[in-house]
Amino acid sequence: MNKLTKALRMVFMIEIVEGMTLTLKTMLKPAVTRQYPTFKRKSFAGSRGLHYMDRDDSGMKERCIGCGLCEAVCPAKAITVVTEKGPNQEKVVSAYELDLLRCVFCGFCVDACPVNAIKMTPNFELACYSRRDVFLTKDRLVAEGDKYLGKKKGGAGK
Amino acid sequence: MENTVTVTIDGITVKVKPTATILEAAKAAGVRIPVLCADDKLHPYGSCRICIVEIEKSPRKFTPSCTTPVTDNMSVKTMTPDLAEARKRILELLLNNHPLDCPICDKAGSCQLQDLVHEYGLGPSKFTEKKRTVAPSYHSNVIDREVSRCVLCGKCVRVCREQNAVGELAFTRRGDKSKVSTDFDQPLDCEFCGECVEICPVGALTTKQFKFKGRTWNLERIQSVCNYCGCGCRTSFETRLGRIVRVRSGARNYLCSKGRFGWDAVHHQDRLTTPLVRVSGELVPATWDEALAMVVTNLNVIKNKKGADSIGGLGSVRTTNEESYLFQKFMRTVVGTNNVDLLARLKVPKGLNTVFFSGELSKISDHDAVLVLDGDVGELNPLMGIEIVRAVNRNYKKLVLVNSGFNKFNRLASVVLDYLAPEAALADLLPAMKSGKGGDRVVAAAAILKEAASVAVIIPGRTTDKEFSQIKELLSLLKGVTTYPIVRRSNLQGAMDMGVLPDYYPGYQKVGSDTMNRFAGSWDAILPEAPGLNALEMLAGIKTGKVSALYIMGDDPAGSDRGLKDILNKLEFLVVQDIFLTETAKLADVVLPACSWAEKYGTVTSLERRLQQVSRAEEPLGESKPDWDIIQTLARKMGGPMHYGTPADILNEIRSMVPLYADLAMGGIWARERSPLAGADMDLSLWSDTVMKNEVITADRLLFSSGTMIGRSREISTLCRTKAEV
Ligand code: SF4
Ligand code: SF4
Ligand code: SF4
Ligand code: SF4
Ligand code: SF4
Ligand code: FES
Numbered sequence: 001m002n003k004l005t006k007a008l009r010m011v012f013m014i015e016i017v018e019g020m021t022l023t024l025k026t027m028l029k030p031a032v033t034r035q036y037p038t039f040k041r042k043s044f045a046g047s048r049g050l051h052y053m054d055r056d057d058s059g060m061k062e063r064c065i066g067c068g069l070c071e072a073v074c075p076a077k078a079i080t081v082v083t084e085k086g087p088n089q090e091k092v093v094s095a096y097e098l099d100l101l102r103c104v105f106c107g108f109c110v111d112a113c114p115v116n117a118i119k120m121t122p123n124f125e126l127a128c129y130s131r132r133d134v135f136l137t138k139d140r141l142v143a144e145g146d147k148y149l150g151k152k153k154g155g156a157g158k
Numbered sequence: 159m160e161n162t163v164t165v166t167i168d169g170i171t172v173k174v175k176p177t178a179t180i181l182e183a184a185k186a187a188g189v190r191i192p193v194l195c196a197d198d199k200l201h202p203y204g205s206c207r208i209c210i211v212e213i214e215k216s217p218r219k220f221t222p223s224c225t226t227p228v229t230d231n232m233s234v235k236t237m238t239p240d241l242a243e244a245r246k247r248i249l250e251l252l253l254n255n256h257p258l259d260c261p262i263c264d265k266a267g268s269c270q271l272q273d274l275v276h277e278y279g280l281g282p283s284k285f286t287e288k289k290r291t292v293a294p295s296y297h298s299n300v301i302d303r304e305v306s307r308c309v310l311c312g313k314c315v316r317v318c319r320e321q322n323a324v325g326e327l328a329f330t331r332r333g334d335k336s337k338v339s340t341d342f343d344q345p346l347d348c349e350f351c352g353e354c355v356e357i358c359p360v361g362a363l364t365t366k367q368f369k370f371k372g373r374t375w376n377l378e379r380i381q382s383v384c385n386y387c388g389c390g391c392r393t394s395f396e397t398r399l400g401r402i403v404r405v406r407s408g409a410r411n412y413l414c415s416k417g418r419f420g421w422d423a424v425h426h427q428d429r430l431t432t433p434l435v436r437v438s439g440e441l442v443p444a445t446w447d448e449a450l451a452m453v454v455t456n457l458n459v460i461k462n463k464k465g466a467d468s469i470g471g472l473g474s475v476r477t478t479n480e481e482s483y484l485f486q487k488f489m490r491t492v493v494g495t496n497n498v499d500l501l502a503r504l505k506v507p508k509g510l511n512t513v514f515f516s517g518e519l520s521k522i523s524d525h526d527a528v529l530v531l532d533g534d535v536g537e538l539n540p541l542m543g544i545e546i547v548r549a550v551n552r553n554y555k556k557l558v559l560v561n562s563g564f565n566k567f568n569r570l571a572s573v574v575l576d577y578l579a580p581e582a583a584l585a586d587l588l589p590a591m592k593s594g595k596g597g598d599r600v601v602a603a604a605a606i607l608k609e610a611a612s613v614a615v616i617i618p619g620r621t622t623d624k625e626f627s628q629i630k631e632l633l634s635l636l637k638g639v640t641t642y643p644i645v646r647r648s649n650l651q652g653a654m655d656m657g658v659l660p661d662y663y664p665g666y667q668k669v670g671s672d673t674m675n676r677f678a679g680s681w682d683a684i685l686p687e688a689p690g691l692n693a694l695e696m697l698a699g700i701k702t703g704k705v706s707a708l709y710i711m712g713d714d715p716a717g718s719d720r721g722l723k724d725i726l727n728k729l730e731f732l733v734v735q736d737i738f739l740t741e742t743a744k745l746a747d748v749v750l751p752a753c754s755w756a757e758k759y760g761t762v763t764s765l766e767r768r769l770q771q772v773s774r775a776e777e778p779l780g781e782s783k784p785d786w787d788i789i790q791t792l793a794r795k796m797g798g799p800m801h802y803g804t805p806a807d808i809l810n811e812i813r814s815m816v817p818l819y820a821d822l823a824m825g826g827i828w829a830r831e832r833s834p835l836a837g838a839d840m841d842l843s844l845w846s847d848t849v850m851k852n853e854v855i856t857a858d859r860l861l862f863s864s865g866t867m868i869g870r871s872r873e874i875s876t877l878c879r880t881k882a883e884v
Contacts, residue, residue: 065261065262066261066262066370067260067261067262067266067373068372068373068376069261071373071376072373072375072376080399082399083370083371083372084370084371085366085369085370089294089296089302089369091262091370092370114261115261
């Protein structure tokens with residue numbers, strides 16, 4: 001490009017015209033930005049969000065058998081499983097605590113669980129006003145599961 | 159005959175004893191052979207076949223290494239593709255009848271079967287048959303049997319018979335119905351040491367106490383020392399989330415039922431958590447400041463009114479060396495009296511630390527013969543009992559037993575002298591030793607003892623003057639004698655070493671003007687010149703009004719002897735420092751809550767005179783404090799200069815004041831020759847025909863009883879069928 005063309009482009013502000021053309025064209029196209037939170041996108045399969053605890057086959061209690069493998073595998077030390085002996089010599093999970101503030105949502109706990117008790121929902125909207133709200137106890141995890149599975153099955157759960 | 163043979167293990171050549179097995183040779187060569195049924199504590203057995211190896215030029219393809227002795231120039235391969243395949247098949251067969259409960263099995267993480275299956279990478283099994291299931295047994299005390307998990311290695315059966323000489327467990331039934339059980343499948347009725355649980359390579363034997371309390375990989379381990387008898391076994395506190403859940407041997411040795419299960423007294427709901435003071439006849443909770451102020455005022459008032467010698471201090475055998483040292487220093491420098499003693503001296507074996515110094519327990523089995531003068535040794539000092547069994551069962555040594563009853567030692571003994579009291583036995587044995595005359599048994603016993611080039615003599619915890627002189631006479635007739643006095647109380651040795659004695663400063667330095675000057679100089683205090691009252695004199699002094707106040711640290715005289723209640727009630731002022739509201743504490747004017755031995759640091763000295771470290775496994779409960787801290791705070795309030803940051807500072811001072819401890823390494827033993835009392839023909843014990851004459855036994859077996867702490871252990875209390883007061 002010689003000096004003359006360069007000067008002419010400068011005089012007639014060709015670059016600006018080109019830029020404005022693109023801008024005007026794009027203005028007429030539909031927007032790609034999703035207006036979160038007004039519009040929410042469907043989550044992908046396998047996305048990792050809030051944990052929940054499944055119920056066992058009887059449906060009366062949590063599925064967790066208290067093996068502590070999730071606690072062992074968790075890289076963030078977010079999980080504490082406390083167990084004790086039940087009245088019929090069975091292993092009872094007396095406390096299952098998951099501190100979401102520590103969790104890095106790696107999903108290792110889900111993979112480690114031998115009985116598929118701890119699972120994850122795609123729910124990633126976990127902002128809250130109190131630290132206590134993100135400290136998940138066993139009951140809260142089971143309730144999250146009921147809420148999530150109920151929703152999935154079309155509102156059948158409690 | 160040469161006494162080593164050369165063996166090549168995986169190309170590594172080692173020289174070993176001709177009696178060694180291939181497994182031992184491999185260990186010497188630093189080669190690991192997987193095992194399930196072999197254990198250093200036990201004779202070879204050979205039931206699991208995991209330890210197979212290939213021996214070059216052997217007609218046999220695979221040979222179990224744990225049962226095969228080495229031969230000269232043997233060449234062994236421990237790992238070949240064939241061996242790996244064979245071991246895999248062995249494991250597959252084991253798993254064929256194994257429940258694979260790993261997620262809920264308390265052994266997972268330290269299970270040898272799990273580890274081996276992981277190591278050999280077993281996939282799905284070829285076998286589709288139904289697994290054998292055997293009903294678990296939960297009806298014994300303390301120990302559960304998940305029989306389905308058993309791999310029939312026989313270790314539990316063997317440890318109980320070979321090491322403990324109890325023989326409670328055995329295989330019952332045949333074939334695939336075989337199981338480990340008791341006679342007629344009755345609940346266990348044994349010593350409840352839990353050694354079978356410890357040695358089981360899988361999760362077939364578990365303790366009720368630890369069941370589902372935590373996974374092995376989550377546990378923190380803190381090395382400490384058992385506080386229930388003088389043996390001073392090393393323990394490992396295993397904690398989960400800051401609370402003890404299990405105690406195991408810290409030295410891969412033995413723990414008795416008290417050491418293994420008795421720790422739960424620490425979690426007893428009656429633990430003292432705040433100081434208590436007596437207000438209009440009632441003990442009410444108070445703050446530390448209030449309680450200590452009350453102690454300071456009352457001690458000062460009594461001291462000014464009646465003199466320092468009207469105050470006495472009773473120390474404890476349950477506290478650490480540092481605390482005992484500080485206690486006597488407090489009494490001597492701050493209160494200003496030598497009235498400081500141990501009531502436990504009533505139970506000290508006569509001649510302990512003077513004529514009878516104890517040898518090392520682990521060396522009992524090295525002696526040619528063992529002479530046991532008290533058949534209850536296994537109940538009083540369980541580890542000593544185990545070492546005696548080892549002498550017979552492992553090292554094939556001779557045992558001469560004096561026993562009025564019948565117990566496990568009777569079956570092991572070469573000669574049993576069945577006399578009601580050692581006195582009578584010795585009266586017959588002595589002439590037999592000297593002239594060879596007497597009944598068959600004493601003559602046989604005398605022959606064994608005379609023949610032996612070395613004899614370990616177990617000295618009874620309590621002897622009469624007559625027996626004392628008889629034993630001394632007997633010892634002079636034997637060769638290579640090592641004495642082993644039975645010391646029931648845990649840190650008795652330490653408390654005595656630390657000078658909780660009215661007439662000795664720390665390190666058995668006799669109270670006198672030159673020692674006084676030396677200690678006064680180092681302690682920067684004015685010390686009383688005359689020796690103080692001993693424990694019995696103090697109690698007598700209360701009756702006559704000579705003693706008006708007592709400071710009792712960690713002892714419970716009223717609990718051990720109900721008759722002492724009235725005497726203690728006569729006191730003007732009584733301070734008790736303890737972890738429970740004991741019978742004595744109930745009489746006190748001020749009760750100071752101490753923390754348990756699992757909640758503090760310090761050192762203790764075992765009956766072997768071995769210095770050992772006690773470590774904190776839990777935070778002190780409530781407002782309780784370590785005894786040393788309480789005494790130091792009190793001393794400061796009374797104007798005594800005590801400034802220790804940690805027990806280690808106190809130990810440093812002890813090292814500078816007590817020559818016996820000056821360069822004593824942790825785990826080391828102070829040499830008897832260095833004691834100022836070595837060779838002195840005297841007696842540090844006290845004797846009374848009235849005080850604590852009868853021991854209050856809280857259990858039907860001596861093994862399960864030992865006072866304040868063990869009486870409050872839930873696990874141990876389940877072992878006692880009856881509660882009797884003897
Ligand atoms: S998702 Fe990862 S970090 Fe979060 S609890 Fe599970 S294992 Fe721990
Ligand atoms: S891995 Fe599963 S069964 Fe095991 S403790 Fe965690 S949630 Fe429970
Ligand atoms: S004994 Fe070992 S292999 Fe068997 S269930 Fe327990 S941990 Fe698993
Ligand atoms: S209970 Fe344990 S130690 Fe005893 S035979 Fe079975 S696997 Fe071996
Ligand atoms: S033998 Fe003595 S020191 Fe050892 S565990 Fe038993 S009570 Fe404790
Ligand atoms: S370890 Fe050798 S056969 Fe079991």
